[in-house]
Amino acid sequence: MRLRLPFDTQIDAPSRFPTGIRQVIARPPIPGLKLAFIVLNVIGLGLNVAIGFVVASGALDDEWYDFRDLGLAVGQLREGLDDRFDPAVSYVVTMLIGGVGILSLIGVILILLPWVERRLLARFQVRRGPNRVGPFGLLQPLADAFKLMQKETVVPRGADRFIYFLPPVLVFIPLMLVWGVVPWAPNMTYVDTNVGVLYLIAVGSLSTLAIFLAGWSSNNHYALLGAMRTVAMMISYEIPLSISLLAVVLLARSMQLSEIVAWQADHHAWFAFLMPFGLFTFFFSSTAELNRTPNDIAEAESEIVAGFHTEYSGMKAGLYLAVELGHAVATGAFVSTLFLGGWSMFGLEQWVPPYVILGVKIGLIYFVLVWLRSTLPRFRLDQLMAFAWKFLIPLSIIYVLVVAVEASIFARWDVPGLIPLAAYAVFNTALAWVLVRRWSGLMGYHPGSEPLRPVMATGVGGLRAARQLRGEA
Amino acid sequence: MESLGIIAGFWLLAGVTIGASLAVFAVRNLLHAVVFLILAFVGMAGLFITLSADFLAVAQLLIYAGAISVLLVFAVMLTPLANRDNSNSLYVLPGGAFALAFATIIAFVAIEVDWHQLRGDALGARSFSTTVAEVGSALLGPHVLAFEIASVLLLAALVGAIVLVHEDETGEAA
Numbered sequence: 001m002r003l004r005l006p007f008d009t010q011i012d013a014p015s016r017f018p019t020g021i022r023q024v025i026a027r028p029p030i031p032g033l034k035l036a037f038i039v040l041n042v043i044g045l046g047l048n049v050a051i052g053f054v055v056a057s058g059a060l061d062d063e064w065y066d067f068r069d070l071g072l073a074v075g076q077l078r079e080g081l082d083d084r085f086d087p088a089v090s091y092v093v094t095m096l097i098g099g100v101g102i103l104s105l106i107g108v109i110l111i112l113l114p115w116v117e118r119r120l121l122a123r124f125q126v127r128r129g130p131n132r133v134g135p136f137g138l139l140q141p142l143a144d145a146f147k148l149m150q151k152e153t154v155v156p157r158g159a160d161r162f163i164y165f166l167p168p169v170l171v172f173i174p175l176m177l178v179w180g181v182v183p184w185a186p187n188m189t190y191v192d193t194n195v196g197v198l199y200l201i202a203v204g205s206l207s208t209l210a211i212f213l214a215g216w217s218s219n220n221h222y223a224l225l226g227a228m229r230t231v232a233m234m235i236s237y238e239i240p241l242s243i244s245l246l247a248v249v250l251l252a253r254s255m256q257l258s259e260i261v262a263w264q265a266d267h268h269a270w271f272a273f274l275m276p277f278g279l280f281t282f283f284f285s286s287t288a289e290l291n292r293t294p295n296d297i298a299e300a301e302s303e304i305v306a307g308f309h310t311e312y313s314g315m316k317a318g319l320y321l322a323v324e325l326g327h328a329v330a331t332g333a334f335v336s337t338l339f340l341g342g343w344s345m346f347g348l349e350q351w352v353p354p355y356v357i358l359g360v361k362i363g364l365i366y367f368v369l370v371w372l373r374s375t376l377p378r379f380r381l382d383q384l385m386a387f388a389w390k391f392l393i394p395l396s397i398i399y400v401l402v403v404a405v406e407a408s409i410f411a412r413w414d415v416p417g418l419i420p421l422a423a424y425a426v427f428n429t430a431l432a433w434v435l436v437r438r439w440s441g442l443m444g445y446h447p448g449s450e451p452l453r454p455v456m457a458t459g460v461g462g463l464r465a466a467r468q469l470r471g472e473a
Numbered sequence: 474m475e476s477l478g479i480i481a482g483f484w485l486l487a488g489v490t491i492g493a494s495l496a497v498f499a500v501r502n503l504l505h506a507v508v509f510l511i512l513a514f515v516g517m518a519g520l521f522i523t524l525s526a527d528f529l530a531v532a533q534l535l536i537y538a539g540a541i542s543v544l545l546v547f548a549v550m551l552t553p554l555a556n557r558d559n560s561n562s563l564y565v566l567p568g569g570a571f572a573l574a575f576a577t578i579i580a581f582v583a584i585e586v587d588w589h590q591l592r593g594d595a596l597g598a599r600s601f602s603t604t605v606a607e608v609g610s611a612l613l614g615p616h617v618l619a620f621e622i623a624s625v626l627l628l629a630a631l632v633g634a635i636v637l638v639h640e641d642e643t644g645e646a647a
Contacts (some may be wrong), residue, residue: 086477087476091478160502163504163505185579193527194604195527198532198535201529202535205534205535206539209538209539212546235543255605
């Protein structure tokens with residue numbers, strides 16, 4: 001039985017391969033490719049084993065060439081510069097390194113992400129997604145960018161020009177700023193402020209203003225309506241966001257993001273297990289802040305034209321779309337950092353570079369965001385606001401109260417850390433379950449008594465009217 | 474505090490803040506004035522950072538640039554009969570007098586008070602610990618009365634807002 005390797009040039013390759021790979025398989029044979037493939041793989045394996053031995057022997061710890069933590073190299077560079085030059089020089093150099101790093105990260109994300117999102121959405125919707133523009137459609141985001149750049153930006157007559165040109169720029173600023181506080185490795189945080197969590201909330205609230213100015217300056221009733229609805233939604237969801245972050249800060253006893261990740265690494269407990277309702281609140285409120293489905297009533301693509309960015313065309317609209325995409329990844333970074341342990345993975349971080357682990361987690365959260373986008377229908381604005389004010393905020397406040405008591409017990413009780421934390425995990429999960437069921441019952445939603453067959457809710461009043469129509473009480 | 478970076482940062486931020494504040498009453502349109510006021514708030518946050526007051530800087534961004542600015546834009550928008558062209562009016566006279574008095578007081582305080590100024594080694598020896606913990610302890614310690622009164626005031630404001638907006642239920646709630 002002959003081994004079929006993927007580079008064998010059989011034209012009759014099995015048709016379960018998609019078109020692209022079939023074409024790759026069916027190309028004419030290149031001499032020596034098989035041998036080169038095997039040799040390269042053996043070399044790679046040998047390299048991995050060698051790196052594993054070096055890491056295990058501890059020769060890499062705390063040296064500047066420790067590739068697992070690039071902050072060590074930067075720290076040594078900074079000390080070297082401090083010895084020789086004015087302290088301002090080391091400050092400027094590290095500022096440039098970090099700034100260029102973040103900007104290139106955002107650039108790479110904005111080039112790759114539209115492709116990932118559209119292919120993934122297509123996969124969920126049983127179709128293919130862009131596959132024409134380059135190999136596997138990889139140049140699609142560039143094509144989109146070029147298209148938007150060469151479009152004429154039509155400025156509406158009567159638009160306030162100063163305020164009209166400002167919001168696309170203004171909305172990009174929080175996107176760049178929030179990437180500064182993400183801890184990539186134990187020593188690798190660009191701006192390691194003591195108030196990292198508060199910084200997140202503050203910088204995130206700047207985009208509200210940009211959206212409002214965009215809607216107002218467009219001289220368009222519908223843009224203004226869309227902007228007002230968006231602002232109402234965003235400021236409503238900032239409250240459960242902040243309260244769930246407060247629960248995290250109470251248990252970690254610090255607002256510094258690297259401290260929060262270090263807490264999760266030291267105690268081998270992620271906040272996602274300790275406070276699952278906090279994770280849900282933060283995640284859902286973030287989708288509302290991002291204006292992403294299921295909360296994208298702001299720029300609902302089929303409903304209110306395009307909401308606050310109706311009158312923006314060309315690269316201005318492109319900036320809004322880019323910011324939404326970039327912010328989704330930034331949200332993934334924060335959910336991973338605050339609730340999923342950041343760069344820590346129960347000990348894996350001494351073998352695999354921590355920033356790779358964080359990158360994988362960010363990708364997972366982004367996958368969940370696209371999954372939600374492709375499967376859930378959109379919530380109405382009044383449903384969204386009711387959910388925020390009547391459901392998330394009271395439950396978050398109760399949750400914070402409970403977590404505050406738990407945190408004070410944890411600070412005073414001298415027991416090996418995992419026992420109270422396991423108890424907290426179990427108790428918080430049970431509490432979340434009970435609270436959600438009881439509170440939604442109070443709000444009028446009884447899942448046990450709802451019919452399993454779908455009922456057309458034709459009247460205003462939704463399910464209540466439908467029940468009356470059917471003749472039930 | 475004598476390094477080039479801090480000095481450059483201070484002058485840049487001070488210039489931005491003062492320029493934005495001057496532009497608030499110099500521009501022709503009221504909404505442009507609000508936008509420049511927001512820039513002044515952000516400049517103030519930067520000045521707080523040069524003074525190592527990290528919590529105050531972020532709180533300034535969160536409260537002023539994040540919330541109060543939205544409130545200002547709403548206020549400007551929802552008064553349709555107001556004069557939105559930021560033109561001169563007779564309010565300039567009492568406003569100017571008040572500003573002059575205020576500036577005199579501030580100048581007097583800035584020049585005549587004996588500030589504890591640290592330089593050089595004494596400055597290097599002083600540890601600028603995190604201000605969040607200290608502000609928190611101060612709020613729950615010596616200033617707890619102000620904290621409690623502020624929370625009651627906020628509750629009153631919230632209830633008042635709901636009462637103002639509440640309509641009589643004449644039909645089915647949507």
